[in-house]
Amino acid sequence: MALLSIITAPDPRLKIISTPVDDVNGEIRKLIADMYETMYFAPGIGLAAIQVGVQKRLLVLDIIGKGDKDNDPQPLAIINPEITWASDNDACYEEGCLSVPEHYADVVRPAEIKLNYLDVDGKKQKLHADGLLATCLQHEIDHLDGILFVDHISALKRNMILRKLLKQKKMAS
Numbered sequence: 001m002a003l004l005s006i007i008t009a010p011d012p013r014l015k016i017i018s019t020p021v022d023d024v025n026g027e028i029r030k031l032i033a034d035m036y037e038t039m040y041f042a043p044g045i046g047l048a049a050i051q052v053g054v055q056k057r058l059l060v061l062d063i064i065g066k067g068d069k070d071n072d073p074q075p076l077a078i079i080n081p082e083i084t085w086a087s088d089n090d091a092c093y094e095e096g097c098l099s100v101p102e103h104y105a106d107v108v109r110p111a112e113i114k115l116n117y118l119d120v121d122g123k124k125q126k127l128h129a130d131g132l133l134a135t136c137l138q139h140e141i142d143h144l145d146g147i148l149f150v151d152h153i154s155a156l157k158r159n160m161i162l163r164k165l166l167k168q169k170k171m172a173s
């Protein structure tokens with residue numbers, strides 16, 4: 001296994017639209033294992049391949065997480081997700097993103113979604129998600145389409161956050 005480095009905004013690579021995985025092979029399973037390690041280490045509750053520079057439609061998540069002593073980890077790998085249904089009612093969560101470090105904002109999204117995807121064995125699966133899982137899945141699927149949570153908030157707040165991150169990058173370089 002290997003820790004992968006996470007791309008942070010602003011970076012044009014985070015805006016790329018990822019392409020479907022055509023074969024769930026050993027290379028993909030190695031990437032998934034490395035993404036789990038990277039997500040738990042960060043720590044985060046989800047990670048999309050594009051965040052580690054791989055432009056493929058795949059993500060991992062664990063909304064329980066390794067840090068929770070009372071619950072076992074529930075790692076989930078989702079390949080080529082397709083949202084087939086979204087509820088009319090919305091939910092609002094304060095979101096964060098490993099690619100937008102140390103900034104948080106309320107984001108409104110459909111409260112429930114249904115999803116088709118391939119699992120780590122390449123098998124077709126369906127999922128009906130609500131709560132934090134539904135929010136996290138939509139956040140990750142947005143990444144596959146080059147969208148960040150800050151794209152859902154006001155331009156004023158978004159530009160404030162992106163300007164701060166850019167300034168930090170310039171200071172560090």
Ligand code: GNR
Nearest residue numbers: 044045046047095096097098139
């Ligand atoms: O760790 C994460 N927490 C989080 C909190 C609320 C809504 C979405 C997320 S996902 C984020 C990890 C990440 O950046 N995934 O792309």
Ligand code: NI
Nearest residue numbers: 096097098099
């Ligand atoms: Ni994110």
